Amino acid sequence: xxxxxxxxxxxxxxxxxxxxxxxxxxxxxxxxxxxxxxxxxxxxxxxxxxxxxxxxxxxxxxxxxxxxxxxxxxxxxxxxxxxxxxxxxxxxxxxxxxxxxxxxxxxxxxxxxxxxxxxxxxxxxxxxxxxxxxxxxxxxxxxxxxxxxxxxxxxxxxxxxxxxxxxxxxxxxxxxxxxxxxxxxxxxxxxxxxxxxxxxxxxxxxxxxxxxxxxxxxxxxxxxxxxxxxxxxxxxxxxxxxxxxxxxxxxxxxxxxxxxxxxxxxxxxxxxxxxxxxxxxxxxxxxxxxxxxxxxxxxxxxxxxxxxxxxxxxxxxxxxxxxxxxxxxx
Numbered sequence: 001x002x003x004x005x006x007x008x009x010x011x012x013x014x015x016x017x018x019x020x021x022x023x024x025x026x027x028x029x030x031x032x033x034x035x036x037x038x039x040x041x042x043x044x045x046x047x048x049x050x051x052x053x054x055x056x057x058x059x060x061x062x063x064x065x066x067x068x069x070x071x072x073x074x075x076x077x078x079x080x081x082x083x084x085x086x087x088x089x090x091x092x093x094x095x096x097x098x099x100x101x102x103x104x105x106x107x108x109x110x111x112x113x114x115x116x117x118x119x120x121x122x123x124x125x126x127x128x129x130x131x132x133x134x135x136x137x138x139x140x141x142x143x144x145x146x147x148x149x150x151x152x153x154x155x156x157x158x159x160x161x162x163x164x165x166x167x168x169x170x171x172x173x174x175x176x177x178x179x180x181x182x183x184x185x186x187x188x189x190x191x192x193x194x195x196x197x198x199x200x201x202x203x204x205x206x207x208x209x210x211x212x213x214x215x216x217x218x219x220x221x222x223x224x225x226x227x228x229x230x231x232x233x234x235x236x237x238x239x240x241x242x243x244x245x246x247x248x249x250x251x252x253x254x255x256x257x258x259x260x261x262x263x264x265x266x267x268x269x270x271x272x273x274x275x276x277x278x279x280x281x282x283x284x285x286x287x288x289x290x291x292x293x294x295x296x297x298x299x300x301x302x303x304x305x306x307x308x309x310x311x312x313x314x315x316x317x318x319x320x321x322x323x324x325x326x327x328x329x330x
Contacts, residue, residue, distance in 0.1 A: 001132040015039040016165040018128045018139055028072035034128050036139050040166050042323065044093060046141045048126040049075055051119045052159045054093035059168065059323045064260060065093035066195030066284040078120040082107070085114035091193050091284070094172070094321065095119050098188040099147050099155050103296035112297045116187065118157065121145050137165035154179040155186060155309070168323035175316050178309040185306045187297060189273065189290035190319055192262050198253050199285050201228045205274065206250040212242040216294050220276075229280040236276040239294055247272055249287040252324065259324035264289040268307070268315050289319060 016038040041060035068091035101112035123143035216237035223238040252259035275286035300306040
């Protein structure tokens with residue numbers, strides 16, 4: 001441990017720690033949260049009752065995350081009916097989508113709601129801890145999210161989220177296990193959502209050289225440059241593919257001198273979706289590591305583009321959300 005630093009402190013919580021709390025009032029009534037903060041100026045919220053996803057994220061007082069007008073919404077309000085997704089989706093810094101479906105609602109072979117159910121499942125065995133590992137002070141949350149169905153699937157995400165005292169990086173490590181005797185198809189997308197003021201007209205998006213970018217609708221003509229909010233404008237969608245061992249997407253606001261990156265291991269997440277929504281009041285840019293192709297479960301099954309976890313086996317995903325700060329790099 002850093003004894004020189006500790007001599008200057010009464011309580012290390014004054015510069016880095018985790019505060020566990022509950023929401024009082026509104027659509028998020030009684031939701032548990034864990035608020036992380038550190039000496040680098042990084043603050044973010046883990047929500048165990050919403051699949052251990054991330055909600056707020058700010059850096060040195062600047063907001064990075066997008067929150068939908070629904071705000072943090074209790075998992076008790078979840079409704080799998082077609083058309084209900086927009087009525088309840090909270091947004092937030094990172095929303096896990098799957099494991100039964102990613103994409104639009106489909107009902108062939110069952111009810112598969114838009115972007116699936118996993119993000120509305122509360123975590124079991126959730127806990128947080130802060131501890132010294134040599135000279136590094138680690139802040140950590142861990143828990144398990146189970147998606148189950150009688151006579152069918154039992155998938156578990158065992159999630160660990162970490163940062164450090166002086167870090168500008170959040171690391172998410174997921175172990176996804178199939179506890180059934182049959183192989184299980186699964187779809188997974190990490191919906192990482194950036195909002196104002198990081199997202200602005202001068203903001204740009206960058207993916208590595210050599211990556212293939214496929215526009216997914218007629219409006220999708222420029223994945224790099226953003227614009228001011230436009231009343232009534234519809235969404236743009238891009239599929240970035242052909243990464244190497246590691247995938248990455250970056251967002252940068254030169255006027256602020258701030259940006260962020262989303263970095264991921266491509267073993268089980270070969271693609272990156274980009275959701276560019278310049279609509280007024282729903283102003284968001286999302287970078288989304290995924291194993292999907294902007295098609296729902298029905299189409300993915302028909303096209304042979306749905307991943308499978310074999311019976312009684314596990315796969316692992318590693319994801320990193322990091323802050324880019326021009327001043328800190330000088």
